Amino acid sequence: MKDFPLNNPLLTQEQYDQMYAESFANKEQFWSNIAKEQVTWFKDFTEVKNTNYEGDVSIKWFEDGELNVCYNCVDRHAEQRPDDTAIIWEGDDPSQSKTYTYKELQSEVSRFANVLKKLGVKKGDRVTIYLTMIPELAILMLACARIGATRINCRTYSRLPISIRYYC
Numbered sequence: 018m019k020d021f022p023l024n025n026p027l028l029t030q031e032q033y034d035q036m037y038a039e040s041f042a043n044k045e046q047f048w049s050n051i052a053k054e055q056v057t058w059f060k061d062f063t064e065v066k067n068t069n070y071e072g073d074v075s076i077k078w079f080e081d082g083e084l085n086v087c088y089n090c091v092d093r094h095a096e097q098r099p100d101d102t103a104i105i106w107e108g109d110d111p112s113q114s115k116t117y118t119y120k121e122l123q124s125e126v127s128r129f130a131n132v133l134k135k136l137g138v139k140k141g142d143r144v145t146i147y148l149t150m151i152p153e154l155a156i157l158m159l160a161c162a163r164i165g166a167t168r169i170n171c172r173t174y175s176r177l178p179i180s181i182r183y184y185c
Contacts, residue, residue: 045065045066048065048066048078049062049065052065052079052082056084056089057084057088057089057093058082058083058084059083059084059085060081060082060083061082062079062080062081062082063081063082064079064080064081065078065079066078066079067080085162085163085165086159086162087126087159087160087162087163088163090159090162091103091119091122091123091126091159092123094119095119095120095122095123098119099118099119099120099123100118100119100120101118101119102116102117102118103117103118103119103121103122104116104117104122104152104155106151106152108151115152117152122156122159125156126156126159126160126163127160127163129156129157129160130160130161130163130164132160133160133161133164133166134164138161138164138166139164139165139166140164140165140166141165141166141167142166142167143166143167143168143169144157144161144166144167144168144169145168145169146158146161146168146169
């Protein structure tokens with residue numbers, strides 16, 4: 018197995034301690050800054066969180082913002098560092114392994130998103146996924162995100178009550 022040591026951590030202990038303190042001192046401003054620095058928004062949010070703890074509890078973060086998970090997880094990294102490792106997969110048998118660079122992952126996700134579109138899947142559709150823990154599972158989930166389809170993982174889906182499964 019290849020080792021990926023953390024030679025150059027992104028934060029010093031002092032920086033971490035400062036961020037930790039800020040996250041408690043001004044929660045909404047802290048998370049607003051993090052969200053703007055680390056996520057690409059197609060439509061910027063105007064409110065960090067909207068919470069209601071009375072009656073029907075409701076907790077919503079960045080609810081009026083719009084983003085694409087696939088773009089944030091794959092495309093922006095493929096643009097900036099295409100040859101960096103995006104996925105490391107190891108099978109149950111240690112001799113089975115596979116890595117994907119961001120460029121390779123972007124290509125596979127785009128290819129599978131096109132397959133889904135040719136099958137008639139569009140934004141808002143539900144796609145049920147029944148796969149083992151293989152790289153193609155991540156590729157399929159990202160392809161669904163790329164086109165705006167909701168995915169239902171069968172392992173989660175099978176635990177839902179029958180009435181909810183029928184509705185899905």
